[in-house]
Amino acid sequence: MEQFDALVVGGGLVGSAVAFGLTESGMRVLVLDEGDVALRASRGNFGLVWSQSKGLGAPHYHRWARTSAAHWPALAARLAELTGIDVGLELPGGLHFCLSDAELSARAGMMARMRQEAGEFGFDYRMLTRQEAAEMVPGLGRDVVGASWTPYDGHVGPLPTLRAFHAAIQQAGGVYRPLTPVRKIDPAPNDFRIAMPDGGVARAPRLVLAAGLGNIPLLPALGLDCWIAPQRGQILVTERVRPLLSMPTLNVRQTAEGSIMIGDSKEEAAFDSLTQRPAVMRNMAERAVRCFPWLAELQIVRAWAAVRILPKDGLPIYDQPARLPGAFAFSCHSGVGLAAAHARVLAPMVAQGGLTGDCALLSSERFQHV
Amino acid sequence: MYDLRTDVRPATVDLLIDGRPVAVPIGATVAAAVLSLGLPYIRRTPVSGAPRLPYCMMGVCFDCLATIDGVPNQQACMVAAEPGMRVSTQQGARSVSGADGHDG
Numbered sequence: 150m151e152q153f154d155a156l157v158v159g160g161g162l163v164g165s166a167v168a169f170g171l172t173e174s175g176m177r178v179l180v181l182d183e184g185d186v187a188l189r190a191s192r193g194n195f196g197l198v199w200s201q202s203k204g205l206g207a208p209h210y211h212r213w214a215r216t217s218a219a220h221w222p223a224l225a226a227r228l229a230e231l232t233g234i235d236v237g238l239e240l241p242g243g244l245h246f247c248l249s250d251a252e253l254s255a256r257a258g259m260m261a262r263m264r265q266e267a268g269e270f271g272f273d274y275r276m277l278t279r280q281e282a283a284e285m286v287p288g289l290g291r292d293v294v295g296a297s298w299t300p301y302d303g304h305v306g307p308l309p310t311l312r313a314f315h316a317a318i319q320q321a322g323g324v325y326r327p328l329t330p331v332r333k334i335d336p337a338p339n340d341f342r343i344a345m346p347d348g349g350v351a352r353a354p355r356l357v358l359a360a361g362l363g364n365i366p367l368l369p370a371l372g373l374d375c376w377i378a379p380q381r382g383q384i385l386v387t388e389r390v391r392p393l394l395s396m397p398t399l400n401v402r403q404t405a406e407g408s409i410m411i412g413d414s415k416e417e418a419a420f421d422s423l424t425q426r427p428a429v430m431r432n433m434a435e436r437a438v439r440c441f442p443w444l445a446e447l448q449i450v451r452a453w454a455a456v457r458i459l460p461k462d463g464l465p466i467y468d469q470p471a472r473l474p475g476a477f478a479f480s481c482h483s484g485v486g487l488a489a490a491h492a493r494v495l496a497p498m499v500a501q502g503g504l505t506g507d508c509a510l511l512s513s514e515r516f517q518h519v
Numbered sequence: 520m521y522d523l524r525t526d527v528r529p530a531t532v533d534l535l536i537d538g539r540p541v542a543v544p545i546g547a548t549v550a551a552a553v554l555s556l557g558l559p560y561i562r563r564t565p566v567s568g569a570p571r572l573p574y575c576m577m578g579v580c581f582d583c584l585a586t587i588d589g590v591p592n593q594q595a596c597m598v599a600a601e602p603g604m605r606v607s608t609q610q611g612a613r614s615v616s617g618a619d620g621h622d623g
Contacts, residue, residue, distance in 0.1 A: 389613070390613050390615050391611070391613065391614050407566070443616070446617055
């Protein structure tokens with residue numbers, strides 16, 4: 150029997166962020182990662198730290214996304230200090246382009262409502278004319294009629310972030326165990342056991358399920374219902390170019406190394422992260438080129454699909470089943486953007502034994518009432 | 520480092536690499552032309568500036584990227600040399616003409 154302070158099921162960005170946060174609280178963690186047969190959302194995401202369109206009608210979620218963005222600089226600095234890995238964080242604000250007057254007026258209405266809902270928390274944004282937006286980025290396309298901008302947005306390298314989490318966890322005495330699928334959990338209040346493939350058993354008073362869509366078969370063991378589904382997204386990546394974009398946009402960003410990434414597609418696609426549909430890729434490329442016509446000069450050098458974890462209402466799910474103190478189950482998309490909140494706010498609550506504040510509002514109990 | 524076997528196939532295709540004339544046999548790749556010229560590098564990488572030369576010669580490693588007839592980041596090992604072709608070595612990441620101060 151191996152004893153730990155916490156067992157974390159899932160070695161992607163959510164599990165790793167929480168596990169890292171637990172090590173920062175002095176806990177010894179075991180991270181169990183299924184392997185590359187898993188859907189691996191954390192290896193396929195776009196890398197935005199994005200608040201400006203999160204939480205319409207759900208101000209607690211908007212606050213949570215902003216809280217994470219606010220914690221990101223300290224997280225990035227801490228990861229660099231511990232591991233020497235620069236995760237490439239930039240938070241210069243972000244642009245959402247509108248390609249028609251109808252889009253622009255809908256966007257303006259949405260942003261005004263976001264500010265109203267934010268109340269005393271505040272919501273700083275500007276609706277930009279085409280000319281104002283064109284002064285912020287080079288070669289803006291004529292189809293862009295305007296944009297929304299907030300100062301909270303930015304981007305970060307998802308793969309360096311994941312690598313830094315794994316390194317920091319292990320430096321703190323935690324164990325990252327790859328190729329270890331979890332089929333069964335033996336739960337008791339403040340006493341959780343998981344059988345290892347090698348025949349051993351790991352045991353801890355805390356358990357965190359953070360395995361993305363891999364949570365689905367494990368939720369019943371904690372008495373929880375499933376409220377998540379897969380949603381496929383695709384990404385196109387160009388050859389590297391000189392620094393051109395000083396800030397990310399919703400669907401186009403330039404990485405620290407110079408590649409331009411094109412994203413923001415959404416498809417219902419079951420648990421299929423391998424199929425890439427040319428029609429979807431064409432739509433993404435077309436919208437990107439309408440925003441930045443010069444993108445048409447560039448070669449696409451990579452493209453991939455990945456599957457998002459999409460909760461029924463789009464908001465994160467942070468559960469702590471009442472009859473199993475010490476157990477937690479987390480399911481969300483935006484594992485990059487929320488990583489700082491997960492490491493620096495959520496994990497300390499897990500260490501303390503209970504979720505409070507905006508996190509407590511994000512339990513799956515919200516679905517029971519509808 | 521590399522010598523062409525001009526006794527087997529005569530070097531009849533003339534091209535320019537960074538303004539220097541070089542002749543290679545019909546069917547030889549641009550990467551082969553770069554190697555035969557003995558240049559220290561075909562490109563410097565965008566991130567670290569490290570010098571690179573053609574390596575795999577079969578389209579896999581992307582180390583032989585060069586500007587060929589004005590188009591940057593071409594895989595030189597996948598392009599057959601043609602008479603009059605102009606090849607340039609690359610210094611870091613490419614620029615984008617449409618993003619340099621034009622509006623739309």
